[in-house]
Amino acid sequence: MRLRRAAVALTLTGLLGGCAPSPMLAQPSEAAPATPFASSSRTASTSPSPDPVQIPEPAITETPHHDPQPTAEPAAEEPSTPDPVALPALYRVGDTDERIREIQHRMLQIGWHEGKITAEFTAEMQGAVEGFQAKRGLPVTGEIDEVTLATLSEMTRMPTADEMHNVLTPGPAILSRGSESQDVRDLQVRLRLIGWYDRAIDGVYGNETANAVAGFQQKRGLPETGEVDQRTLDKLHAMTRKPTKDELNNIFTKPKGGNIELDERCLTGRAICISKRARKLAWVIDGEVQMVMDVRFGASKTPTREGTFTVEWKSRNHHSKLYDSPMPYALFFSRGQAVHFSSDFARRGYRGASHGCVNVRDKGAIQALFSQAREGDKVIVYSD
Numbered sequence: 001m002r003l004r005r006a007a008v009a010l011t012l013t014g015l016l017g018g019c020a021p022s023p024m025l026a027q028p029s030e031a032a033p034a035t036p037f038a039s040s041s042r043t044a045s046t047s048p049s050p051d052p053v054q055i056p057e058p059a060i061t062e063t064p065h066h067d068p069q070p071t072a073e074p075a076a077e078e079p080s081t082p083d084p085v086a087l088p089a090l091y092r093v094g095d096t097d098e099r100i101r102e103i104q105h106r107m108l109q110i111g112w113h114e115g116k117i118t119a120e121f122t123a124e125m126q127g128a129v130e131g132f133q134a135k136r137g138l139p140v141t142g143e144i145d146e147v148t149l150a151t152l153s154e155m156t157r158m159p160t161a162d163e164m165h166n167v168l169t170p171g172p173a174i175l176s177r178g179s180e181s182q183d184v185r186d187l188q189v190r191l192r193l194i195g196w197y198d199r200a201i202d203g204v205y206g207n208e209t210a211n212a213v214a215g216f217q218q219k220r221g222l223p224e225t226g227e228v229d230q231r232t233l234d235k236l237h238a239m240t241r242k243p244t245k246d247e248l249n250n251i252f253t254k255p256k257g258g259n260i261e262l263d264e265r266c267l268t269g270r271a272i273c274i275s276k277r278a279r280k281l282a283w284v285i286d287g288e289v290q291m292v293m294d295v296r297f298g299a300s301k302t303p304t305r306e307g308t309f310t311v312e313w314k315s316r317n318h319h320s321k322l323y324d325s326p327m328p329y330a331l332f333f334s335r336g337q338a339v340h341f342s343s344d345f346a347r348r349g350y351r352g353a354s355h356g357c358v359n360v361r362d363k364g365a366i367q368a369l370f371s372q373a374r375e376g377d378k379v380i381v382y383s384d
Helices: 099-109 123-136 146-155 182-193 207-219 230-239 343-351 363-372
Strands: 270-275 280-285 288-296 307-310 313-320 325-334 337-341 358-360 378-382
Touching: 099 123, 099 146, 123 146, 123 313, 123 325, 182 207, 182 230, 207 230, 280 363, 288 343, 288 363, 307 325, 313 337, 325 363, 325 378, 337 363, 343 358, 358 363
Parallel strands: 270 378, 337 358
Antiparallel strands: 270 280, 280 288, 288 358, 307 378, 313 325, 325 337
């Protein structure tokens, strides 16, 4: 029997929001071997569609001295496809149940969960479920119902007991303290590209490199050893690009985009570059700034997460169920957190704050960004 905890209502004076407070991630890959959900035996039933009603052709009555006028046969109506209907929730925000551990790990396997596995259905998990449902064409409720659970189970494997209780065993170290090589240079550049390393690229695996690796591992839910095993290396490579020759030799550039100093992670590809210090968002393609707009962030208790993310999904007319708040032109990048238009920001400026989202007050600018940005584009949020 699962225990239900009442969801805690967050009331922050002057906040608009619509964003689930929680910690972060990169673009979900959604690829894992499938095994059914434990103790879930869902039988699908389908009702056959009724045959179209055959309407008899009206009889033609002959009238003296007049040609008969035929009456057209009415066309049979095309059966309409109903919109998806949300099913009753099995689990929703505020619930506590051991089976939630399994769901969280299944979502972890395909990139929709990060960090520790718990038995609690948090606001962060609700945002992740919404994103998963939107990507799969399911009703976006943020709740786990039978269809959502079955879809998730088909895409993932059954986690082990150790995995569901955060017992992780590190693999053999590939790089560790004392290592000196080009591979260490590559490691240092990749850590720098995602904000974990800010020292010289020297190819020496010292304490600073070990601390950066340990922080990366802790953030990604990996065994926190400060040493690079194959799992750590694979995760880092999945999140970063191949370093350039200049970068491997400690040569970096930081061009400016208007009055926002671009982070080096924004200089390649398509990137929504967000500076907390400048309170600006720049839309950047191949290092060229396309547009800049004012933004505001979450309050101290609901901070906007920093790091390297991607646009996970888009919602033109989104409405937050958690905060009962409109979030038009929403570009979700970290579970419940998104870049979106805020009428409150447009009206009151920086006197308010969000529940963690990146608010934009220029409606025309966010409309343009929404139309141009694609799922998978980088989102970089930084303070320096």
